[in-house]
Amino acid sequence: MRITLNNRVEELEGDRLTVTELLKVKNFTFKMLIIKINGRLIEKPDYDSSEIVEGDDVQVLHLISGG
Amino acid sequence: MTFDQIKKHLKTKTVGIAGCGGLGSNCAVALARVGVGRLVIADFDIVTAGNLNRQYFFLDQVGQMKTDALKENIRRIDPDIVVEEVEEKLTQETIPDVFGSCDVVVEAFDLADQKEMLINTMLKAFPQKPLVIGLGMAGWGKSDLIHYRRSDNIHVCGDEVSEISDEIPPLAPRVGMVANMQANVVVEILLAISD
Numbered sequence: 001m002r003i004t005l006n007n008r009v010e011e012l013e014g015d016r017l018t019v020t021e022l023l024k025v026k027n028f029t030f031k032m033l034i035i036k037i038n039g040r041l042i043e044k045p046d047y048d049s050s051e052i053v054e055g056d057d058v059q060v061l062h063l064i065s066g067g
Numbered sequence: 068m069t070f071d072q073i074k075k076h077l078k079t080k081t082v083g084i085a086g087c088g089g090l091g092s093n094c095a096v097a098l099a100r101v102g103v104g105r106l107v108i109a110d111f112d113i114v115t116a117g118n119l120n121r122q123y124f125f126l127d128q129v130g131q132m133k134t135d136a137l138k139e140n141i142r143r144i145d146p147d148i149v150v151e152e153v154e155e156k157l158t159q160e161t162i163p164d165v166f167g168s169c170d171v172v173v174e175a176f177d178l179a180d181q182k183e184m185l186i187n188t189m190l191k192a193f194p195q196k197p198l199v200i201g202l203g204m205a206g207w208g209k210s211d212l213i214h215y216r217r218s219d220n221i222h223v224c225g226d227e228v229s230e231i232s233d234e235i236p237p238l239a240p241r242v243g244m245v246a247n248m249q250a251n252v253v254v255e256i257l258l259a260i261s262d
Binding site: 006007032033034036039041043059061062063064065066067 | 086088089090091174175176177178179180182183186187190191194200201202203204205216218219221223227228229230231237242
């Protein structure tokens, strides 16, 4: 399937992925993340149940210290 | 737009600054200089000598509350700007009240878990309110890595990779770049709001 991840088009295997699966596939191992699917905030407890499908716009912000 | 027109427009606007450290103090000063009418500045900490390598404070302000010192520095630039101080550690419970009246909020916290808490809280309380976050500004050089990107109402400034550590400290030039980039984004958002 084809999705947009952080404003870039990505080709991924399969028809659907949970957020947890996407993070694994993309090697996002960081703990502090803000994730939105089509503009909707996905909270940590919902990573296993929230699915990403063809055409979705996914935004992942990886929070790092400094400021 | 002339500067007078810009200043007149910004005079009616309110910006929230969450954290008055390297990002927040420099961003607030830039916004004060262009004439943003009201600033809500929040921090629970005091100025230390170690802050002076990047934060908009002076040696004789060491020991003062950061909000008090920043308010004074802004007053010295433009006494007409209304500065509202919030001298407490922001929480999920207090953030909606503190920043509810702001047109834009600047995320200028230090720690990643605090950034996460603020962003989550703001997105839940105010899904549409513009939030300008600073992400990745430690070290020196690598000017080309610093960028801006937007995701709905979240505006990201920084390189998104340089995390602070003992070997990669935050320093005035690069922190200032990101802080001023945040201020620049805020001005762009505010000028796009019609009165």
